[in-house]
Amino acid sequence: MGGSKSDPERLDEFAMIARHFAPLSKGETGALGLLDDGAVLDVPTDQQLIVTTDTLVDGVHFLPDTSAADIATKSLAANVSDLASMGAGAKWIFLNLQLPEKINDDWLAEFAESLKAGLAQCSCVLAGGDTVRTPGPLAISITAMGMVDQGRALKRSGAKPGDDIWVSGTLGDAKLGLDLLQGNIGLGEAEHAEFLKRRHLRPVARTGLGQSLGHNALANACIDISDGLVADLGHICVASGVSAVLQMEDVPLSPAARTLGRAGELAALGGGDDYELLFAADAQARATIEALGQSLGLAISRIGEITDEATHSVKVRNSSGAEIAVPDGGWRHF
Amino acid sequence: MGGSKSDPERLDEFAMIARHFAPLSKGETGALGLLDDGAVLDVPTDQQLIVTTDTLVDGVHFLPDTSAADIATKSLAANVSDLASMGAGAKWIFLNLQLPEKINDDWLAEFAESLKAGLAQCSCVLAGGDTVRTPGPLAISITAMGMVDQGRALKRSGAKPGDDIWVSGTLGDAKLGLDLLQGNIGLGEAEHAEFLKRRHLRPVARTGLGQSLGHNALANACIDISDGLVADLGHICVASGVSAVLQMEDVPLSPAARTLGRAGELAALGGGDDYELLFAADAQARATIEALGQSLGLAISRIGEITDEATHSVKVRNSSGAEIAVPDGGWRHF
Numbered sequence: 001m002g003g004s005k006s007d008p009e010r011l012d013e014f015a016m017i018a019r020h021f022a023p024l025s026k027g028e029t030g031a032l033g034l035l036d037d038g039a040v041l042d043v044p045t046d047q048q049l050i051v052t053t054d055t056l057v058d059g060v061h062f063l064p065d066t067s068a069a070d071i072a073t074k075s076l077a078a079n080v081s082d083l084a085s086m087g088a089g090a091k092w093i094f095l096n097l098q099l100p101e102k103i104n105d106d107w108l109a110e111f112a113e114s115l116k117a118g119l120a121q122c123s124c125v126l127a128g129g130d131t132v133r134t135p136g137p138l139a140i141s142i143t144a145m146g147m148v149d150q151g152r153a154l155k156r157s158g159a160k161p162g163d164d165i166w167v168s169g170t171l172g173d174a175k176l177g178l179d180l181l182q183g184n185i186g187l188g189e190a191e192h193a194e195f196l197k198r199r200h201l202r203p204v205a206r207t208g209l210g211q212s213l214g215h216n217a218l219a220n221a222c223i224d225i226s227d228g229l230v231a232d233l234g235h236i237c238v239a240s241g242v243s244a245v246l247q248m249e250d251v252p253l254s255p256a257a258r259t260l261g262r263a264g265e266l267a268a269l270g271g272g273d274d275y276e277l278l279f280a281a282d283a284q285a286r287a288t289i290e291a292l293g294q295s296l297g298l299a300i301s302r303i304g305e306i307t308d309e310a311t312h313s314v315k316v317r318n319s320s321g322a323e324i325a326v327p328d329g330g331w332r333h334f
Numbered sequence: 335m336g337g338s339k340s341d342p343e344r345l346d347e348f349a350m351i352a353r354h355f356a357p358l359s360k361g362e363t364g365a366l367g368l369l370d371d372g373a374v375l376d377v378p379t380d381q382q383l384i385v386t387t388d389t390l391v392d393g394v395h396f397l398p399d400t401s402a403a404d405i406a407t408k409s410l411a412a413n414v415s416d417l418a419s420m421g422a423g424a425k426w427i428f429l430n431l432q433l434p435e436k437i438n439d440d441w442l443a444e445f446a447e448s449l450k451a452g453l454a455q456c457s458c459v460l461a462g463g464d465t466v467r468t469p470g471p472l473a474i475s476i477t478a479m480g481m482v483d484q485g486r487a488l489k490r491s492g493a494k495p496g497d498d499i500w501v502s503g504t505l506g507d508a509k510l511g512l513d514l515l516q517g518n519i520g521l522g523e524a525e526h527a528e529f530l531k532r533r534h535l536r537p538v539a540r541t542g543l544g545q546s547l548g549h550n551a552l553a554n555a556c557i558d559i560s561d562g563l564v565a566d567l568g569h570i571c572v573a574s575g576v577s578a579v580l581q582m583e584d585v586p587l588s589p590a591a592r593t594l595g596r597a598g599e600l601a602a603l604g605g606g607d608d609y610e611l612l613f614a615a616d617a618q619a620r621a622t623i624e625a626l627g628q629s630l631g632l633a634i635s636r637i638g639e640i641t642d643e644a645t646h647s648v649k650v651r652n653s654s655g656a657e658i659a660v661p662d663g664g665w666r667h668f
Contacts, residue, residue: 030382032489035573037416037557038386040487043377048364052372053477055430055466082371096389096430096475132389136470141430143387143477153374155366223371239369 013131016105020112021095024119024126028092031127039127041092047147052082058137063181068107069114070201071140076118078226079144081205081275085224087154087214088146089207090122095129096141103138122207152214156239159221159280161308165244166219166289168206168276168300170254171229172264173199175271185263192256199254203275208296210277218289219279228270230326232278233314240280243309246316248324252301269316269326280306347465350439354446355429358453358460362426365461373461375426381481386416392471397515402441403448404535405474410452412560413478415539415609419558421488421548422480423541424456429463430475437472456541486548490573493555493614495642499578500623502540502610502634504588505563506598507533509605519597526590533588537609542630544611552623553613562604564660566612567648574614577643580650582658586635603650603660614640 017034025031030040043049056075058064066074080090095115119125124144177200179185180193187193206224213219221240223232229251233244248265257264281289286302293300316324351368359365364374377383390409392398400408414424429449453459458478511534513519514527521527540558547553555574557566563585567578582599591598615623620636627634650658 036490037419038384038422040420040482040489041383041385043383045379049375049377049383050372051375051426051428051462051479053428053430053462053464055432055464055475057432057466057468057470059469060467085371086374088372092385094385094387094477096387096477098389098391098473128385128387130387130389130475132391133394134391134470134473135393136391136468136473139432139468139470139473141389141464141475143428143430145385148374155374156370 016108016131020108021126021129024112024116026125028125028127031125034126034128039092041127043147046150048150048153049145050083050086050088050148050153051143051145052079053141053143054078054082055139055141057139066201068110072111072114073118073202075140075142076115077203077205077275079142080122080207081203081224081226083144083146084205084207084210085154085222085277087148087152087210087222089211090124090144090146092125092127092145093119094143095126097129097131098134098136098139099131100134100136100138148214152217154210154214154219154222154279156221156223156236159236159240159242159306161242161306162283163220163280163306164283164286164302165233165246165278165280165304165306166300166302167225167229167252167278168209168298169274170252170257170299171225171274171276172257172267172271173254174203174273175267176257176260176264177201185260187256187259189259192259195254195256200273203273205275206277206298209292209298209300212292212296213277213279218285218292219281222277222279225274225276225278226272228272229278230269230314230316231272236278236280237312237314241312243307243311244304244314245307246304246314248316249319250301250303252299252303350442350465354442355460355463358446358450360459362459362461365459368460368462373426375461377481380484382484382487383479384417384420384422384482384487385477385479386413387475387477388412388416389473389475391473400535402444406445406448407452407536409474409476410449411537411539411609413476414456414541415537415558415560417478417480418539418541418544419488419556419611421482421486421544421556423545424458424478424480426459426461426479427453428477429460431463431465432468432470432473433465434468434470434472482548486551488544488548488553488556488613490555490557490570493570493574493576493640495576495640496617497554497614497640498617498620498636499567499580499612499614499638499640500634500636501559501563501586501612502543502632503608504586504591504633505559505608505610506591506601506605507588508537508607509601510591510594510598511535519594521590521593523593526593529588529590534607537607539609540611540632543626543632543634546626546630547613552619552626553615556611556613559608559610559612560606562606563612564603564648564650570612570614571646571648575646577641577645578638578648579641580638580648582650583653584635584637586633
């Protein structure tokens with residue numbers, strides 16, 4: 001965790017690392033207490049390293065009044081979810097923080113505490129990073145690393161015509177939670193509103209599912225839903241050279257999203273940041289996948305089929321077989 | 335290279351990755367063409383992975399009018415130098431770009447072209463990343479990864495009383511180049527001025543030296559000079575539980591820096607961003623280290639000695655043995 005050369009309070013920065021971040025490296029001697037130029041890590045033989053990285057910017061990827069704890073949770077989940085979508089659990093993260101002047105020690109303490117809890121949940125440690133001052137907005141880049149058995153990484157490519165399309169959890173909740181936080185929609189039941197906001201603020205990566213799908217070679221293609229169901233399924237289609245048809249009535253909506261009717265359905269198709277896993281699998285794997293969902297205590301829904309149509313596009317049908325117009329796939333945060 | 339969910343021109347972003355960055359992943363199939371959620375990498379058996387990361391912010395770590403090509407060179411060199419200081423060459427980098435609105439395709443083309451040239455020089459590839467829009471300044475985070483033989487990573491700890499202190503190249507040039515660019519100093523000879531500016535704008539990591547020191551277990555402790563000679567030697571002293579004495583007349587200055595007299599000496603002691611390697615080694619290794627410098631065509635100077643003084647401090651002596659007052663070690667960029 002190289003101390004920044006640009007921090008106006010250089011000594012404070014070393015103290016900051018020692019106080020807030022060094023404890024998060026506990027258990028990994030190769031992190032060298034975040035005191036050296038880098039980390040020295042051992043990758044087990046017969047495993048491949050999966051590496052992913054994501055940047056979140058204040059006012060772009062989260063609302064300006066988001067708490068430090070929620071920012072930490074979301075930054076970590078976005079990266080851990082990318083690892084899950086490739087079949088890996090998280091083992092190490094590297095944290096790049098760009099801190100504006102307004103960030104104080106209390107903020108850092110809350111951020112680090114939340115990150116620590118998130119890391120503990122996925123048996124992962126902070127192995128390095130960099131902190132710098134910025135005249136711009138707060139920004140967090142995390143680079144996350146994990147392992148898969150040799151040759152068992154899940155990819156976006158590999159979906160075949162005839163494959164079932166599956167998705168975990170419920171969709172659209174995070175988008176509706178954002179709409180609620182922004183005051184764009186209202187919701188009568190406080191319990192539903194809290195659920196949706198929480199889905200936006202504190203996403204959970206589906207690591208157990210991703211690891212099982214990869215380890216058991218159950219999925220032919222996989223992606224996590226960060227851009228939205230239709231957009232992310234589109235990525236699988238393009239990467240795999242296939243198309244897809246979804247059945248709207250099979251797309252899983254939470255009870256909270258259902259109360260919003262058509263808005264709930266649109267959020268499920270186009271809203272991002274749910275961090276559920278979307279994957280294509282052989283039809284023969286149906287019983288195994290359903291059993292896997294039960295063993296994980298996680299709903300896994302079969303929502304459509306991969307086709308050989310040459311357009312590499314995603315169609316959505318209603319219960320009478322008519323095609324539903326899909327809102328533009330290009331999901332934006334705000 | 336996950337496409338950002340927040341780019342106002344989302345399709346343009348996929349085109350940007352395909353046009354400018356995907357070519358930089360050539361040669362590493364595990365980068366998956368920068369099209370997937372992450373990279374799938376193979377770490378050879380018997381090797382350890384070294385990972386380091388650095389963030390550079392416009393106006394903080396480089397002057398606002400720095401060219402795209404120079405920004406790419408410096409971002410890469412800062413990270414590759416950290417790997418070199420641990421004994422590793424660079425194998426993969428991950429690039430997080432925060433782009434303000436003003437960044438256009440020409441800028442990206444120049445940045446990518448320069449990065450490509452830098453990567454080619456160190457036989458390294460771009461294996462992933464993330465690009466997002468920001469309302470703030472341009473910022474570049476690079477996470478660089480390389481390998482060392484098992485147990486051969488160089489660290490800041492390990493220096494012992496009686497060790498020689500060595501440094502590569504010449505010191506203070508980058509600071510003087512920055513002073514020139516900012517108009518804080520003037521220099522008669524154009525050739526000297528160009529040399530110093532170039533040392534600031536286009537640093538070169540000492541990868542060959544770092545790899546040899548690590549592979550042959552020649553250095554007991556090593557660091558790259560990014561904060562300044564005295565400050566970085568201080569990091570070694572603290573990490574190793576030792577102190578150090580430097581001889582000012584042995585600190586290597588370039589002919590250009592020498593023309594500046596006392597200002598040149600102060601820059602050599604306190605100026606940062608030279609990215610030379612500073613290391614401690616057994617006195618018995620002198621002949622081997624001198625031969626290594628000759629074989630690399632790189633000046634390596636013996637500049638002092640590690641002592642057992644309990645203060646964990648750095649002293650600088652002049653040729654008559656008197657102690658020189660050292661400017662505060664806390665080097666700031668501007």
